[in-house]
Amino acid sequence: MNNKLIQKSISLLLLLVFGFGCKNDTEIIKITPDAGPSFIDIESDGYMVELSARPVDNGQLGTWKVYIGDNGSFEDIHNPTSKFYGEPGVTYQLIWEVTDGEQYKTDLITVSYKELKPTIHTNIPQDTLFHNISTYLTATAPKYGAAGSWSILEGEGGVIEMINDSTATFVGLKNSDYKVQWTLTFGNKIVSEELDFVTDELQAYAGEDQLDIITDLNSEEKKYYTLQGFLPAGADGNWTLLNDSNGEIFHNKLPHSLFRGDPDTEYELAWNVQLGNTVSSDTVKLRFRGKWGIWVDERDNQKYRFVEINGLEWMADNYNYAQEPGAQSWYYGYGYRALIEDGHALDDEEERKRYGRLYYIDAAMNRPPEGWRLPTSIELDDIIRLYGGELYAKEALKVGGESGLEINYPGYLSFSDPSDPAFRHIFKSQEKETLIMTSDINPSTGMGYVFLMNTSIPNVGFAVMNTYFNGMTVRYVREKQ
Secondary structure: OOHHHHHHHHHHHHHHHHOOOOOOOOOOOOOOOOOOOOEEEEOOOOOEEEOOOOOOOOOOEEEEEEEEOOOOEEOOOOOOOOEEEOOOOOEEEEEEEEEEOOEEEEEEEEEEEOOOOOOEOOOOOOOHHHHOOEEEEEEOOOOOOOEEEEEEEEOOOOEEEOOOOOEEEEEOOOOOEEEEEEEEEEOOEEEEEEEEEEOOOOOOEOOOOEEEEOOOOOOOOOEEEEOOOEOOOOOEEEEEEOOOOOOEEOOOOOOOOEEEEOEOOEEEEEEEEEEOOEEEEEEEEEEEOOOOEEEEEOOOOEEEEEEEEOOEEEEOOOOOOOOOEOOOEEOOOOOOOEEEOOOOOOOOHHHHHHHOOEEOHHHHHHOOOOOOEOOOHHHHHHHHHHOOOOOOOHHHHEOOOOOOOOEOOOOEEEOOOOOOOOOOEEEEOOOOEEEEEEEEEOOOOOEEEEEEEEOOOOOOEEEEEEHHHEEEEOOOEEEOO
């Protein structure tokens, strides 16, 4: 037997003694589990994350397990990229365990989900004008599979419509205290927030008066405005035009309906609301600027038209504020020891508004309304020139004229008039003449320029007069707003 044959025989004998492929009991198996990254403060649909463990080697088995945390579950515990479902506000410790035979190793990651946070929008108007006997309840809508619901914790006779909607309608009894709750739920998690409020009586609100609505359209065309009514929660509303058939309400049941009207026309609308058997109404006044704007004197709420000429805003109505009546201002026909030479005393409120008061120089020059002043003679002369000069401007300046100044003939008051033997005050030239005070007055002598327009002469212009001896019409002017 040669050497090669002997070697083969020895090798075969060793295989028979020790067997084929036998492992050494002390051999270390390589297991390297990798659970992937952690997921912190997650917000996702259904409170779910897709895990990212490293796949195991052939012959090995990977298994996901929840080490810490309640109510967590895996879509497939042996899938390294399984979906994991948890609950909001819970922090989980997850184990990725890899086994090979009887040996195993683990890796740990953290998965946490943000808490549920119910939020009621506390901008519910607490002003009773809006609150009424009902209100709109508004909360942040639930997300990621959570559900929300409203409930009444305290208060009698209240009802919530659409309790599972984040925006719901609450209707209660008048002048009552209530506490409501907005609750979010997901799985076993339940969290809530509360809101206290007090109801009032049902009150309609039509919006604030708008007497100088400026639009881009020219004055000859129809004007448009979006109404600003408030519809109490659960109520029905209806707009009604009270005083002019030329106005049009496009959708009379909508609180923010479009309204169409003519320029320089004042409209009054009523907004009526009904909740159950209770009805309330409010009105609003609207006016579109055409040729004239409207200014309201906050001291007495009187309204004055104004027109823009040469970059300034001029009152188109005679001033009518009661500045020290009988001492600094007068209605025609009403003065101590005074006679009426022309016309009649102003007893009618409409006439008083049309003619305005006659003013002493101190009140007119030194106590104008805020933002206004007496015009200069140059500013008035510029208007005369704009409309053709002294011989031709009268038609444009008078009532109905092109300028929009609407100058009428209120007359004036002469103090200690020499034409009367007793030197009494005399009211003169009603419906014949207007004297409009300017700021070009010498404070020492009272002498200065006064705008003059008379029915008996065609031209307009200025007279030099002693204002200390006359009560005159006032037309204030201001810079363009």
